[in-house]
Structures are given as C-alpha cells and as structure tokens.
Amino acid sequence: MTLTRLCLAYLRLRVGTTLLNVSLVALGVAIVSSILLVGSQLRDRAEREIRGVDLVVGAKGSPLQLILSAVFQLDIPFGNVRLAEVAFLRTHPLVASAIPLAMGDNAGGFRIVGTEPQFLHERGISIAAGRAWQAPMEAVLGSEVAGATGLRPGASFVGSHGLVGGFAHAEHPYIVVGIANPTGTAADRLILTSLESVWRVHAPRSTGSSTGSHEHEDGEITALLIRYRTPLAAVQLPRLVNARPMLIAAVPAVEAARLLSIVGFGLESLRLLGSALLVLAALSVLVALTNALSDRRADLALMRVLGATRGLLIRALLLEALLLTAAGLVLGFLLAHLSLELLTRLLPEARATGLSGFTVAPDEIMLAPAVLLLAIGAAAIPAVRLYRSNLVETLARG
C-alpha cells in the first residue's frame, strides 16, 4: 500500500468525475500549449526568415503582402517590376547586396523561384548533393521539396503556371542539378533556378528562345531583397524607393512585427480562453475534492482511528489533486503537440507555415509547474476543511 495507490483507488471509484476533471485540465492545457507552441515557432520563424534581409522592393501595393510573398513565401505576390527599374539599387553605394526574385510557377505545389546564385550565400543555403544552377532550366531543390518529390540530381520535371496548380509548361522542362541542405526556413520548400529560366518559361512563344541582354533588360522580377551596407541606408533607401511611382519598399522587421501583433492579438485571445479553461478546471478539481471529502467522511475518520495523522490525510488529498492534474497535463501536452503535427502533415496550408508539433516552446516548460500550482491551490480549500474537521465526531455519528 502506498499513498499513490490509495489515491488511485479513490480516483477509480469515481471514474466519471475523474475523467471529467482530467478532460477539463487536458483541454485547457492543450489550448494554452498550442498557443505557446504556435506563437513561439512563428516568432522564431519570422526572425529566421528576415535575417539578412533589410529591405524588400517590389511593385506598388501592400508592404505586408510583399514581405509575406517574397520573404515568407506564403502570400501571392501582387505584381512584378522590370529589372531595369530597380537596377539603380543594385549599384547603389548604400547597398551591400540586392538579389532579385522572380516567381510565378510551381511544381507539385512548391514554388519555383528564379534568382541568382548569390541568393544561396545570402540565405545560408548549402548544397547537400550536386551543385548550384549555372545555366537556364537547371534547378536546385529545397530539402523538403526533395523529400516530398523524391527527385534527385539528373531528374527532370515541369513547372505549372501560378503558385498552386495551373497548366503545365510542358515545353520547358527543368533538370535537377542540386539538392540543398535543410535551413529551417521557407527556402526548404522552394525550387531555385536562374532568373532566365523563369523568363524563358513565360516568354511569348515568338520570343521564347530569345537569350542574352535583351532578356535581362525586359525581364520582370517579383521582388528585390536588399541588405544594407551601412545603417544610414535604413533612413535613405526606403524614401528613395517609395519616391518612384511603380515601386514600394517594405522593411521586413517592421512588417513582421506588424504581422505578429495582428496574429498575436488572436493568439492572446485564445491564450486567455485557455487560461479561463484552466481556472475552470481548477474549480472543477476543487468541487470534486470537496465532494470527495463529504463522500469519504467515514473513510477519513476510519483512517484517523487506524492511526493516520491529519498531515497524512492532507498529503493524500493534495496527491489526489496532483494526480488528476498531472494526468490532464500530460494528455493536454500530447493533444497539443500531436494535433499540431497532424495538422501540418495533412493540410498543405499548414505545412507551408513550417510549424511542427515535435518541438517544445520555452514557455511551455513553465506551464507544467503553473498548472500544478493551480491544482495545489484548488486542493488548499478542501485541505483546510479537512484539517479543521472533527473526524472523530464523524465516526461517533456512524
């Protein structure tokens, strides 16, 4: 016989109430845990994605949409600009690097992005197998793309028009020349190729085979990722870009903060809901323990007669609350992590966010002691009642 065994016997005796309390705790923990998990990963993801990109230049429109489409690879870009229009930025003394991105097609739901080999260096992408692209229609697959499609260097594929689905550009097949190492960023889900590849695929049929400088001058890009040479650029460059009628400059750090504040409001609301559920669960544990005290008045008195001290009975009560809560805590954590992982595996939209259930948010670790403290708080009131009650009189009453 142990205290745990005694408590488990009592919990089994009232299996319905026990399951209800465990479910309430689990639900509250699952909601709060999911929020912490998603919030922390979104923040990490945002920080990773914008690292090394100080400014994004694109066609006039929403700066947030520009960042979402060009940096996070989530939203649809709203237009293109001619490369010639942003040429002044590529040679500007305040710019350390300016990398163009051209989008418009996908292969199996993965975006095909035309860019320059310097993109690999700027985004910290290394090649795991094969090499970087050198000629048009050569492609490097992000690690997730390679994993999902099974394509290896030497294999070929065709892109489809648009960023999801669309008609196939069967006359312009790509050849895989390299596979990238995982980076934990949106780049893992990209198919990288040269700008010329994208331009060639989308060139009018009559000029489809055109090459050389003409293609460069007329070619369109979706965005230009800029890294500043000096902090002074942060003051001058956005103003310079926004002064042009066709261009807009978006600062990733600002837009990401704006995005997180928008998403954060929703997350905060859900966190409040989860916290309210946890308080409700604590109240339910309190009611269950108070009822248990009434139901077990005779048992508790008997244990006193058998020699149990008040301290032992109070420890048993607290342990019962902790067992209930710990079970809910474990179930809640499992529910949160497994459902997030399942969601990201089943829904392409969720997969694109790069969220994972197989990780632990730093704040989640604090959730366990907080919930257990809540349980002890809930058990405190019945424990005080137990301490003050005259159990011997209860026994005398029979």
Next chain:
Amino acid sequence: MPPPSVLLRAGSVVSGMDVSPVVLVEGLRLSVASRVLLDLDRWEVHPAERVVVLGPSGSGKTTFLHVLAGLRSADAGRVVVDGEELGRLAEARRDVLRGRRIGFVHQTLHLVAALSVLDNLRLAAFVVGKRVADEHLLGLLTSVGLRERARARTFELSHGEAQRVAIARALVNDPCLVLADEPTSALDDRNARQILDLLLATTATQGAALVVATHDMRLLPAFDRRLQLGRE
C-alpha cells in the same frame, strides 16, 4: 499541577507478582451537556484480559472507548495505554500510538469501499508507516475464515464477513489492546456467537487484552470482568 507521568510497559513487574496493566485509568471524569457520563477513580486492564463494558444506550460506552483510544480527551484524570499517558502526547504521536498498539472494531464497520479486503488490511499498517508482509495479512484473513475473499471488494461482502474483516484489520499491527464497540449489535444469535468467539480467539492468540462495549447480555459469560456504566 498534573500528576507525574507513570511509564509502565505491558509485561513489566510493578511490585511483587503484579503485571503492569495495558490500560490504566485514574480519576477519569467526563461530562456531556452537564450530565456526568464517566466517573472512574481507578480502572485497569491487564494483558490478555477480557473485559466487557456494559450499559444501556447513551450511557457513554462508545465515548469511554474513544477516551481509551485517545480519540477524545476527558475533563479530568489520566489514561495510560501501554505505558504512555495519552494526555501528554502530541496529537500526531497519539495517532501513531493508537494505530500501532490499539486495534479498534467499530460499531458500523467502516471498511474502505475503494479498496479490496486485502488492501483494507494493508491500509492499517500503511497509515502508521509499518511494513507488514502479505503472508501475515493472509494469515489473519485465514484466522477469520476469509482468505479466499482477499481480493474481493468490500461491497461484495455480507455484514458478517465485513465484521470479520474489521476484526482481522484490528489485529494487523499486533496490538496489545483491542477495543470493540458493539461488534454484535446487528447480528443474529449464531453470527453474534461466531464473531465473539473470533474476537476472543484471535486476541488470545496474540496475547492482546480485549475490551468490548455492548448492551448485548448474550456476551456476558465470555468475559473475565465487567464494567457497568449507567444504571444496570
């Protein structure tokens, strides 16, 4: 100023051939609602002795057993059990002494419904921090004829069976004193006789003193001595 505590261990010789009592009550006074319930100048129970406490309902039999078990205190006087004066012990120590040295068979059984028969016996050892081998517990169940019911839940037992389990549980920690409060009140003649025989036999085997509070005159011949409370 309270009288000095007298530490007398059961079995120790006080003077000449005297054996120190398991229970020593001196100057005990207890009133409830201005009515004097207990008034005993001196009362003793010796090892292996069988004493019956008689009296009509409301005469204070149960209260007297509770005082002997340290479950409640009297207005005056002292109670010494197994050499320990109960009034001088802190509550927690008194609880442990009761659990380890006194077995209690209660009027209304009070088995723990959440536990099996065997776990009810284990509980008696656990609450006082003792480790008792299952063989000992199964031996006790054998002695009350319920070994085969060891795994049964207590709500599956008849009243008589539950009373036997309560007797077995009272003996788990090898007490020097067993207190039984109306153990046969709800039983017919045959079952009452069986339970009484069982109490007498099991306490005799363990050398424990037995104090039974009852108003059941059928039990009277089985005891060495009697204490009358209230009018006869």
